[in-house]
Amino acid sequence: MTGSETPSSFRLAYVPGVTPTKWVRVWHERLPGVPLELLQTSAAEAPGLLAERGADAGLVRLPVDRTLLSAIPLYTETTVVVIPKDHVATAAEEVSLADLADEVVLHPLDDLLDWEALPGRPAIERPATTADAVELVAAGVGVLLVPQSLARLHHRKDLTYRPVPQAPASRVALSWPQEETTPDLVEEFIGIVRGRTVNSTRGRVAAAAQPPAKEKARAKAKRAETGEGARRKPAAGRQGAANRRGTAPKGGGRSGQAGKRGKPRGR
Incomplete structure (x- = not known):
């Protein structure tokens, strides 16, 4: 393509x-x-x-x-029950469906769970949305079973939740x-x-x-190689210049350098 x-x-x-x-x-x-x-x-x-x-x-x-x-x-998400923070179920790490037998379990019209039979006691009316049901839980009307991500999405300071392993999952x-x-x-x-x-x-x-991006990477690599060559060439030139400066005159050599070092100082 x-x-x-x-x-x-x-x-x-x-x-x-x-x-x-x-x-x-x-x-x-x-x-x-x-x-x-x-x-x-x-x-x-x-x-x-x-x-x-x-x-x-x-x-x-x-x-x-x-x-x-x-x-x-x-x-697959964990299903949790949303409850007030002072609810007795907060003492447990998990809640069973049997623990909800005496609770009013809210069943919003946008419920995401495939229930064969809803646990607990039904509310008088079904809330229109999960958000409405959460408000009713906060008001002490009942409890709500939802996927954990929705419990987090509708988090309130006065509510908490516990996993319900036996409930249907989303x-x-x-x-x-x-x-x-x-x-x-x-x-x-x-x-x-x-x-x-x-x-x-x-x-x-x-x-x-x-x-x-690939072309840019190739160009960068090419510049790096060229740059290394450019750095090496001046280095070689400097070394050659140093060698020329250090070359002794004809007929001199090391003995000539030694003679220069042995020249008496003026007084």
Whole structure:
């Protein structure tokens, strides 16, 4: 792929709780000539955004419709229960579902967990969003089960959380529109999240985007070699001059120098 064929930008969608910072940093290092545009979207809207080509790829939460989208699972998050800091459950390192049997467990409409049966007692109404549910926890209305990244995202000084190993977990994936051939820039980002090096055989765009840097390195090396030669030549000239200055006149030699040293001083 030539530089003129390289797309002008790459649009990456991401959902709340997912932090793409480290991958974005690597992208800027490898493809400085290809801007990366970040698009934040809700977990519910992310699949539709990708299917409609509103983004080139996205960091989303599974499941997604595999007839429309390709996806590579990246990691699974720990599920935690968000509780007030003075809650009795803070005495434990982990909380079981049975420990929540007597609790009002809030179930927001944007819940990300695949429950067969929600533990505890249901609230009178379902909060519209996770953020609303966190506010209700702070008001003492109930507790909330969410992926750990969302508990951190909605952190409050009066709340804390504990892991719930028995609860369903949320999986984060890299997803992009289903196509016969994966676009080159998507391949580049797949390589970045999977830890491929810039010299990977799949790093086609990165290689195409960096000829100026390589040429600069070659020119720098060439200047260094030339500079070393230039430094050596004057050194040889100075040594030759020193030798000429130190050459004894004809008929002199060491005995002549010795005679000069033995000349009596004037009185």
